[in-house]
Amino acid sequence: MRERIASEIDEALARPGGEAELLEKVSPLPLFDLSEVVLEVEPESRLKLVSLLPADIAAGVLEYLEPEEQYRILHKLSKEVAKPLLNAMSSDAVVDMLLAIHPHQAERLLAWLPKEYRDKIDELMTFPEGTAGSLATVDYIAVRESWTVERTLEHIRKVANEAEVVSYAYVVNAMGQLTDVVSMRELILADPKARLGDIANNYVISVKAHTDQEEAARILSQYDFVALPVVDDKGRLIGVVTVDDLFDVVRDEATEDVQKLGGSQPLEGSYFETPVGVLFRKRVVWLLVLFAGQAYTSTVIRHFESTLAEAVALAFFIPLLIGTGGNTGSQTVAILVRSLAVGEVGFGDMLRVLGRELATGALLGVTLGAATYLRAVSMGLGYEIGPVVAVSGLFIVVWAAVVAGFLPLMLHRLRVDPALVSGPLITTIVDGTGLFLYFTLARIMLGLA
């Protein structure tokens, strides 16, 4: 459907007087759909279309595009069109764009904004990526404690058009400190003559500008809020983070966790946006690290060369034993990394976690040890090396569960992302140690060299 609309637009713009017809066609579209259409039309139509749209609609459309594309369009538009458009964009989108382009380009755009707004943008740009402050918008509605409900509603009617967050008004005192949040619902139902200070709860949930964005998402979702005010160290309101931005945070962090757990560096863009060369670079680093870690398995096996030469059958079970250990560890890591990410488990739970992994590992170890024994029997090797592989299986599984229980919590404690302990990393660690255990047990139990 978008393709059809896009080609109709191209056709209308090529025709004299087609503009009015075009506006009628696109005006009922939601901003997101409109932004897809903007990407779909011919480059020359794109600029015409954006400049024909009212500034607030055009700004909303632009916000769905990538920062670089936003700049490309703004840059090519005449200043008369681009300036109101930039002013109509929400402040967090402006910050994202300014940070994505060259500082010289950013400065030129900043000059188009009124002084007061520019200062706010400047402040927002100082917060490092990944913090609540970096996601905050200043397009919220701030009201004063001393105002009446009536005056507040009047103010809201006046500024609502420019605000991104309209369901709440943030109450500040004379020092700019956040003291309360009132919802439209409360305002509509309250006595119009009452002062905000009187209907206030004097209890407000906010986050600091330097709070981690994941922590902000956790708080917002816990309270079922649609927006979360952000304050500085003195409690002054500096912006508001909205649920749509935190929604993206949760989704992107989950994707990063999965990619890290899979043993790859996280990709910055989507799969198809990432060129093969970048895909290679993101993956090869960890593959080589893991390779280096795993290389010592060769040393371990060579160390037991004489043992192996005496009983070649021991080699049959190498992949099965270390594979099962790796699988067990990979399960534990996946469960714990997610529990750490959503805040259910912390470093203080170390002993409890180890206890549980030891218990679960013991149950799994007995089961898998028995399975390994049966496998040896089925290969006619039950009497020969059955007991060795069974006991090795048991211990490797327990060992894998405990190591995989320890490492993510330890990394979390050291403020390193626990998702760094990927399934592949655990497999690598368990492989060498598991093999050492296996061959040592074989030597002892079978009396080999």
Place this chain on the structure above:
Amino acid sequence: MRERIASEIDEALARPGGEAELLEKVSPLPLFDLSEVVLEVEPESRLKLVSLLPADIAAGVLEYLEPEEQYRILHKLSKEVAKPLLNAMSSDAVVDMLLAIHPHQAERLLAWLPKEYRDKIDELMTFPEGTAGSLATVDYIAVRESWTVERTLEHIRKVANEAEVVSYAYVVNAMGQLTDVVSMRELILADPKARLGDIANNYVISVKAHTDQEEAARILSQYDFVALPVVDDKGRLIGVVTVDDLFDVVRDEATEDVQKLGGSQPLEGSYFETPVGVLFRKRVVWLLVLFAGQAYTSTVIRHFESTLAEAVALAFFIPLLIGTGGNTGSQTVAILVRSLAVGEVGFGDMLRVLGRELATGALLGVTLGAATYLRAVSMGLGYEIGPVVAVSGLFIVVWAAVVAGFLPLMLHRLRVDPALVSGPLITTIVDGTGLFLYFTLARIMLGLA
């Protein structure tokens, strides 16, 4: 702080006349914090506290508790207190609770609701878990096309107290079909005499009741909405899904994906809520399946027993080669499963995906093949089996990338969750085939038996 408030409450309730003081203490708390306090106080205080709170506050508090706990409290309260409380709860919470308890208990509670509301709840209860319909609330504001803006605002003022979604009003025609959505902002700015049908866009984004909840989350986040209307097959409005519920969906599905990718069945509760016995059951199934799959590696190696006996050094590289293959596959799977989950990649992209994995795999294969060769040289085995392990490394890596590119897309096509192809599963598949390749190459290149 919650502990302190809780003990103060326990103390106030034990004292005659302490109730008024108590209400003053708890009334400024947000509902979530209040719910934590309710869980913290003594059981007898809990019931007293809930019955002292205004019904709408108590209902909000209850919604933060687990469905079973909600029922336990409702059940123990007198009917005079419990009935208005149940009526004040949002309909999606009521549905969740009714589905969690015994049908007899549910029926008793349903009888407390007015007929019309009961029918709506009955309808919502029919949608299977995981669909948009199962998350929908009926506590939204529906208005008629024929109404004026003035009448609409008046209606909203009247019903806002009971509604969960207050930023939007949903416009329906005489048949109950959803025709438009108007925001409070639009209403406040519109001419009070205008009819809704005239200010309408006649363009509304909605989902079907049977739409998958992940798909609903995707649409909501794409459009940056805070609520998404749900319609039946005839386009009639049956409810609204809110962003907070879909936020939880995104988070929970990510957790499930991670756990599945780690090779475990997803846990239903948090890590510490899950007893060790359940943890064992959730994990042992896949471990045994993987074990069975991996058992054939023993057969493969035994098949090449004579080859191995002639050149025991070949065994040194077994874990390294299959480990590297498994790691490569695990990377591909993690990247693709997430891309499928967020809808960036589909089955139609199969050829493109395979092409990219072949290209990336080739680059990775050459790198890792070279690394394997160097490792063989460092062990003094460069001339002997260096070329064999290098070529094997190359092919195993390419093979792993391609298999791991194919399987998730195939499962997605078959409507099986692609996260079923865990890192451990790919490792298992690659292990046996990789070993076969390795020993076959060794036979040919070294001229062994």
